[in-house]
Amino acid sequence: MTTALTRTEELPDEAILARIDEVAPAEAGVLRGHLHRFSVCATPFYRRTRILEGRAERWDTPVIYRYAEELTSDLRAGTIGKLLPINGTPERLGLINRKEGLKLAQDELPAYVRFFFENVGDSMLRIIESVEELPWADGVADDETWSDLYSQCRELVRPILAEGAGRDCWTVYACGHWDRHLVQVKLTVTAAGEVTPVEPRVLVEGLPFSALKGMT
DSSP states (O other), X not given: OOOOOOEEEEOOHHHHHXXXXXXXXXXXXXXXXXXXXXXXXXXXTOSSEEEEEEEEEETTEEXXXXXXXXXXXXXXXXXXXXXEEOOSOHHHXXXXXXXXXXXXXXXXXXXXXXXXXXXXXXXXXXXXXXXXXXXXXXXXGGOGGGHHHHHHXXXXXOOOEEEEOSTTEEEEEEEEEETTEEEEEEEEXXXXXXXXXXXXXXXXXXXXXXSOOOOO
């Protein structure tokens, strides 16, 4: 079973755009100027925070913006509270985690690690847990020319593994793709959501991927 980031519900556009205008007017302009949709990301490790995603279909590459919303008791169902843009830095995600009072459990680590790398750091690194998640060029999976390489990747890709490394701390091993390479990363993750990665170890180089799609 994989733990890919999923979207769980659709939200009304104008209510969200009005809130984005208050904190990131340029992003609101991009969303208004293109076919777009909003949804809520599945983040089971957050209890008091909701992550909203805006996706604009700009030319041939989607543009994705995400915002954290602190859920409070005075918010009625269907309303949108104050938003905090997720700007791709560990410091911003750390602020969100502190406001949340995040305390991860070990079984929440796979979902959190995937969320972390979708929202922080170099967008060229993507965490995967199955060979099907690699961004293969069309037809590779069924092309005998690539069958040995595809099988090799299938053998190497593993689900995220977490091992205890002290009180409220784990060593986490994860596979991913960086540029056109299959890699493994070793991380230290704390219950508060702090992630310390080491340099990825390349498992397979030069894979036949389609155009790589990163975050904005």
